[in-house]
Amino acid sequence: MILRSMNKFMAPYKPRGKCCEIYHAAKRRLINHDIYLQVTPDSHVILCRIFSSFPSAYEPRKVEKDRYQWWKSHEHFLSEGNDKEAFRLMLPPPNITGTLHLGHALVCTVQDVLIRWRAMLRQPAYWIPGIDHAGIATQVVVEKKLWQEKKLSRHEIGREKFIDAVYEWKKDKEVIIYHQLEKLGVAVDWKKMFFTLDPERSVAVTEAFIRLYESGKIYRSNSLVNWSTVIQSAISDIEVDLKDVNGSTYLDIPGYQTPVEFGVLVTFACKIHGMDEEILVATTRLETMTGDVAIAVNPKDERYTHLHGRMVVHPIRNCLVPIICDDFVDPNFGTGAVKITPAHNKVDYLVGKSHGLEMIQAIDDEGKMTKACCQLYGMKRFDARKKIMEELEQKGLLRRKEDHSMQIPFCSRSGDVVELLLKPQWFLSCDDMAKLAASLVREEKLKIYPPSFQKIWLNWLENSRDWCLSRQLWWGHQIPMYKCHKKGVPDSLLWIAAHNASEAKQKASQKLGVSGDLLECHQDEDVLDTWFSSALLPFSSLGWPNNLGKLEGNCPLSAMVTGNDILFFWVARMVMLGHELTGKLPFEKIILTGIICDAEGRKMSKSLGNVVHPEDIINGASLEKLNEQVEQSFQSGYLSSAEVKKSIKGQKALFPKGIPECGVDALRFTLCSHNISSQFINFNVNECLTNRHFCNKVWQAYKYVLLCHQKFLPSMPFMFSDEKISVDGLGLMDQWILSRFYHALSDIVRGLENVDLHLCTAAIKNFIYYEFCDVYLETTKRVLKYAEGKGDLTESTSKAIEATLRTLRLCLSSSIQCFAPFMPFIAEELYHQISMLKSTEHEVPESIFLTGFPSIEKWKHLQNEQLEENVKLMMEIILALRRLKVENGIKMKDYSRCHVQLSSIDEVKNIEPLVKEIQSLANCNDVSLGTDEGNFSEGRDSIALGSCVVHLLLPDATIQPKSFLNENKMEKYHKLNKQLQKMMKTMESPSYKTQVPATIQKTHLEKVTKLQDKIKRLKAT
CATH class of the missing domain: 3.90.740.10 (Valyl/Leucyl/Isoleucyl-tRNA synthetase, editing domain)
Incomplete structure (x- = not known):
């Protein structure tokens, strides 16, 4: 029997025994959901969602709401223990100078995709997050803020109070950064969170400096440095x-x-x-x-x-x-x-x-x-x-x-x-370390992706200069060097490297041969370049130098994913210092991402008004809100009044209607859709909107499958298992879509293994959008109409319906697993909807990320290349018929007749089983096949497809262009028709919608429309 209710279970049903336990557990779990129950003859309870409550369209804000907190509360991101087989990443720590930008979003997304994929492969994985103190950048911003609010300089309030002011800034900003990281859905282990100025990192920085100084690699010299006269400090080349x-x-x-x-x-x-x-x-x-x-x-x-x-x-x-x-x-x-x-x-x-x-x-x-x-x-x-x-x-x-x-x-x-x-500064001698870092890449012990950067890496390291470590700032790690001399004898000056003043006095006392009370020791007021503490992070984040056991089991990291603009300032220095201080590589592979630019290829800049914040894409932002953000940047001292005017003007030109709400998943999918290894990545907000529509397409496909499930076989479970998939009883189109999924899965896995994520997103979109939704779903409607009383429901028809539903659910559930690392929010939401349809007698994994990732080996036997070739030809025939209908002014919904002239009897046999699909998708009630032109008295219009010719039989009322047009019109007709076919062929390419920018697609569509109108007018004259 089936019991239905709205927001509650019907009172008359009183389950017994184990069924009772399942019933009440389900009731607690689904108290706020519209459901119905099916109780099978053996007393198993099947829970099904009443479809009327399912949202009609994808709404990212609702899908994403509270999901991240649910992941955190279930501790899905935790990783404990030292597992040498684990996949390990470290998040390049964002600066506390402000909010995250699209460059951060790109690196976060790439790392998150890799972590979630590895976790779904059931490989232990952890991801260490952190925040960087960003010495110069932070001090400059806080100084500007101090001056704007109180008209005071740091020298007027003193070092101690200024440091307190910076920590207040850090306290506010880190909350914003945490929120933004959570908003992006990053699966980091928050228990491993670090700050580059926290006590553990300070111990590591001091220890590293002292070791390098005592080994003779750090020295003091009066040398040329980049000097900012406003900041009054040495700055690095990257600044x-x-x-x-x-x-x-x-x-x-x-x-x-x-x-x-x-x-x-x-x-x-x-x-x-x-x-x-x-x-x-x-x-x-x-x-x-x-x-x-x-x-x-x-x-x-x-x-x-x-x-x-x-x-x-x-x-x-x-x-x-x-x-x-x-x-x-x-x-x-x-x-x-x-x-x-x-x-x-x-x-x-x-x-x-x-x-x-x-x-x-x-x-x-x-x-x-x-x-x-x-x-x-x-x-x-x-x-x-x-x-x-x-x-x-x-x-x-x-x-x-x-x-x-x-x-x-x-x-x-x-x-x-x-x-x-010329300034007296502390320098790190890099020659030996640079040579070693170069040899590690040359000997392929350390790999760089993309490989084109290997030559750049070697060239830079082979011509490296010594590193100026000093910064004349107050915010940062104060250099652990002490000026020590005998009291009253300045000429006896010694520089001593020490953990503290007491240790410095003790070392100086031994060298100068006097007791400590006769010495004066003062710590160098300068701080270290921020990149020095950042270069230690692959091992300082694991507790070095104190927790060597933890370091042993978790180092090196599996990869370092970061922007190519800091390859030398950070990545090379991590390799040099890591190997020098620990004897280990800090990571096994370097994965470099491109620099995010605007749609026109310009570097994003506040003064140009082309900066796009991730949260504005996720939540949407009006032009007024974007202008307000510029004003706030001016108030915070980021922009001058002249830059504010330029920025507002730029925003008006780029976003006249603001930025539409796209959601996290659309943003992540868009970022991964670009070739991340490109030197520069041109980012267009319109692509995010297109991918939000793609999410809605997925949503509607799921809705359709659920509707079919509810109507026909609600007790059939969705498959999220590694069991071998059987093709028994499946129709040709069922077998075809499973074969196409195998190809898509192969491309996705290969793309993930090589970090060519754009190949993954292209495969996902091509399969779901075009092959599953545009082709396969349409063919299922012909099968499922019998279950709606529109045809005779025979035993064979029932089996066909069951096979179709099984294929629908299998494709959908496996597709969700494939795109889960890229679009985790919608994947988790759809999984939870699907999991309600499974029998409660079986334990259901609480998250999509615990179900595993589809295995190529388990899908390989489903590959059917001959069938794929047959369906490919079938689709070409269907598209040709649709085009002929358009060209001859026949409405797509009107039934028509056609004859397909094939090159051989074997080809006829291959296409014959697919005639019903041709009839259904081309809306042709009569489709004949043969190797001849066909013997028809009616007029016809034809299109040649290589060895195949498609003939559309024209009704009497239709003007027959080939017999009607005079010679001049005929020539013009052929010319227009040739242009139209060429354009249609380009647009029908499988990769067209995933690879061609939306703006160009729009132009092509407009051109097709114009050509069709010209042909119609030509025929009408």
Whole structure:
């Protein structure tokens, strides 16, 4: 009997015994669901969902609501123990400077797909999350916030209070980042969460520094570094943005009321001391010429042979500087004479050292001229540039000023022009470590994906420079180096590496031979480059150096997935330091993702207004909300007022109607649909909307299958097992769709193994959207109509219905398993709907991710290549008939007759069993096959498909174009028809809808419509 109820069980039913236990367990579980019960003759209870309550359309907000918290509460993401077979990943820690961007979303999604897939393969898997303190970026943002809110600098409130303010910032931001990570559905083990400034990481950083210092790899040197005059700190190369200018260009520079001119080459003369001659030199940075200490010429340049060893008069300092000879000078470039400014140029620095030249610094830490610049002392550098130009002109030494292409280094954090300054800093010698890291890749002990980056990796490491570790900041790991000297004897200074001041005094006491109370020890105020602590994370996140047992069982990581822009700043350094300190590789494989750009290929930038936040795609955002976010960035000090105007203008152009709500799954699927190994990834929000529609297509397919299930065989369970699938009793189209699923599954598994996720998404979409929904589902309607009283229900028909339903459910449940790693929310929701249909006497896994992943071996026997070829030809015939109907003005719903002329009797036999599908999908009530043209008195229109010709028989009322059109019209007709067929063939390609951008698809559709209209008008005349 079947008992039905709405939101409750009907009172008359009183189950007994085990059935009673099942009944009440089900009642507790489904108290808020519309259900019906089927009690089988052997007293088993089957729970079925009443279909009227199932949502008519996919709504991501409802599907995603509370699901992540359900995963967390069931501890699906936990992983304990040291399992060498486990699949291990570490999330590149997001900075606490703000919210996650699409680059984070891409890396998170790729790692999450891999983790969930491995877990479904029943392989132990864990994923370590963390947050980075982001030294410079965070300090700059908090300083701006402090100034905007209180008009105070960090120096005015002091180091301790400033650090407290940064921790308050961190406290607020980490909650936002946690929420965003959860929103993306990441299956991280939250119990392993770390922060790069927490106590455990601080211990690791201090220990690593001391070991490297004591082994002689860390040293202190006065050397050229990238210097930000606004932040007043050394910065890394990754924080330097190079801007190309071609000729005179005026740019806004912080601290200057008017724009500063760049892209100009100034040539001036230097008088030869004791001679009535001059030598010409040129520069694009005239302000640095006050630091010139020599003029270099090529020793083989005959123009200057007589000047070797002579002196010139410096135009500003009025002192004598030598003319030196060096082979690095190209005699064919410019004047063949080069000014040498070793304190502000890397090449000049090396030349200066090799010739023992004086190092004169012309610009100080604040971007002002030093005392060495005489009358220019204290003047801002770009103001001094104008003054120098005027003075050269007054002295008659200015020769010319001309446009010149150049690159200007800007600090990405402050927007200021970066200076190269000589500063005493701590450096890490990288030569030996770099050579080892290069050999590991060369010997394939460490693999890089995509392989094209191997050459870049080797080139960079073989030409690596020593790493400047010091940063003149307050936020970060304070360098564990102590300046120690005897009291009252500063010349006895020693640098001591120690864990604390007490240990430093003890070490200094032994070296200086005095007791600790006679020593003064002060820790270096500088902090370490953020990348240093980040480089230790693969093992510091596992408890190194204290918990070596845990490290032994969980290192190396299976892979490191991250953006290709930090291959050297982070990935290479993880390899170098990891192997140096632990003797182990930090990970077995490097997987690099591309840089996310907008749909036009432009790098995302707040000032361009093309930045798209993941949450805006997930939840949707109006144009007004996007503008509000820009205003908030201005209030927080991220953007200037000029950038705000540009950003708002850019947003209006890109998102005039805002961003539609797409949901998490659509965002994840879109990110994976791109080739992640590309150098750059052009991201279009419209693709996310298209994939939301795809989710709805999946939803509707599921709804259809459930409706069939409810109507015909509600007791049949869905299959989520590894048992071999039988083809007994299956129809040809059932066998075909299972064979196509095998191919899709093969592509998906291969794509996952090689991290070619775009191949996976293409296979998923092609199978579900086109093969399952557009073809197979349509053929099932012909079979299932018999169960609705539209045909005779014979025993064979009943078996066909059961086979069809079994195939529908098998394909759908297996498809859900395949796309679960990519779209976990909709997959989990559909699984829970399906699981209600299973007999409660069997234990049901509580999550789709506990059901396993389809096995290729269990599906391989379902491959039927001959049947696939037959159905492929069948589909070509159907599409040809549909096209002929359109061209001849016959409505698609109107029945028609056709004849298919095949090349051989064997081909006829292959297609004959599929005639009913042709009738159904092409809406033809009479389909004949043969090797001849057919003997029909009616007119016909035909399309040739290789060796096959499809003839559509035209009714009398239809104008027959081939007999009707005169010669001119006939020629035009054939031309239009040829264009139409070519376009239709392109659009009917299996990969067309997954590979071709939506905008181009729209253009193609419009072109097809225009061609069809032209053909119709031609026939009507």
